[in-house]
Amino acid sequence: MIRLLIRDLALAVRAGGGFGLGLAFFLIVIVLVPFGVGPETVLLARIAPGILWIGALLACLLSLDRIFQLDFEDGSLDLLATAPIPMEGVVAVKALAHWLTTGLPLVMAAPFLGVMLNLPGPGYAWLVLSLVLGTPALSMIGAFGAALTVGLKRGGLLLSLLVLPLYVPTLIYGTEVARRGAEGLAVATPLALLAGITLAAVALLPFAAAAALRVNLR
C-alpha cells in the first residue's frame, strides 16, 4: 500500500498538469473575488474565510476525476482490484495521495492568499487548522464521487453535481471555524464537528467507494 502511495505521488508530480493546476486555480479564484465584490478591505476581511474555503473546495473538485480515471483507462485499476490488498485500502491510499498532492498545497497556500484578502490576524491559525482538518474529508468524499463516475465517458460534470451537495456540511463547519477564529470567538464546537465529519468520512466512505468501484469494474 505504501508502494501504491509512492507510485501515485510520483505520477502526480511527474506527469504534470494536475499537481500545480489546483494551486493555480485556487490563486485565480481568490484573485477574481476582489474584482467581483470590489476592493474594500472591510468587506474583504469579512468574507475572507468563506472565500478561501470555497476556493479550496473548488480547487479540490477540479482534480477529483484524476483519482481513478487514468488508472481505469490504462487498466491498472483492474490489476489493483485483483492484487492482494483490499479495495478499501486502494481507495483510502488514492484519497490520501490526492490529499497530499492537492489538499496539502492548498492548506499551505491559504495563509498567503489570506493576506491578499485582508484576513484578520487571529484568523490565520484557525484557517489553516480548519483546512488541515477539513480537506481530508473533501478528498475522501471526492474519491467516493470519482469511484461512482469512473466508468462514464463524460463523468466530470456529473461528478461535480454529485460531490458538491456532499461537501455542504464540511464547508459549513470549516468556514464556521475560520470565521469564528477570525472574529476571536470560541471555536471548539464547530472544530469538533468538523473533525468528526472528517474522521467519519475517512472511516466509512472507503467502503462505499470500494463498492462503487467493484460495480464499475464488473
Next chain:
Amino acid sequence: MSIWEYANPLKFMGWTAPLVPVLWVLSGIALTVGLIWGFFLTPDDYRMGATVKIIYIHVPSAMMAINAWVMMLVTSLIWLIRRHHVSALAAKAAAPVGMIMTVVALISGAIWGQPMWGTWWAWDPRLTSFLILFLFYLGYMAMWAAIDDPDTAADLTSVLCLVGSVFAVLSRYAVNFWNQGLHQGASLSLDSEENVHDVFWLPLLVVLAGFVLLFLALVLVRTRTEIRARRLHAIALRERMG
C-alpha cells in the same frame, strides 16, 4: 409464501394493475374534499389572514418530498440486499416525483413567505436544507440518466442514495448550526401541544392522505412504465439476435 413474491415483476404487474385506478380515484376524492374544505370552509387565521391556506399545499408536499427520499432509501437497500429489480425501478420512479414535491414545497413556501416574512427567500435552515435535498434529487436522477447498463445504474444509484441520505441528515443539522431560522416549528408533530388548531388540522389530514395516495399512484404508474420499458428493451435485443 413470502411477501417477496409480490416483487416478482410479473406478479407485481398483476397486483398493481387493478390497484392503480383505485388509487387515482381515492387520491382525487381526498384532494378535492380536503382542498375545498381547507380553502373555502375554514376561517382565516387572525394573524396570517387567507395566506394560511397555503398550508394545504405546502405541508403535504414538504412531507412527501422527505418521505419520497426515505422510500428511495428503503427500496435501494432492498435492491442491494435482495436484488429485486422492481425495487430498484421503484426507487428510480420515485425520484422525479419527490423532486417535484420538493419544488412545490419550495415555491409554495416562497409564495407564503413573501407576505408573511416580507421576502421570497431567506437562508433559513429548513429552506436551505430543502434546497440541498433538491440538489440531491438532481444528482440522483442525473446518475440514473448517465449510465447505460441498468444493473450498474441501479447499483451505483443505490450506493449514492445511501451515502446521500447520511449527508442529507448531516446537512440538515449543519445548516441548523449555521443559521437560526424564521420558519415556524412543526405543525403536525405527535405532540398535540404544538399542533395547529383542529379547524385547520382535520382538512390538512385529508389533503395529506390525498398526497400520499397521489404519490403512490404516480410511483406505481412510473414503476410499471419502467418495467414495460425494460421488457421492450429485452424484446428488441432478442429480435436483433434472432
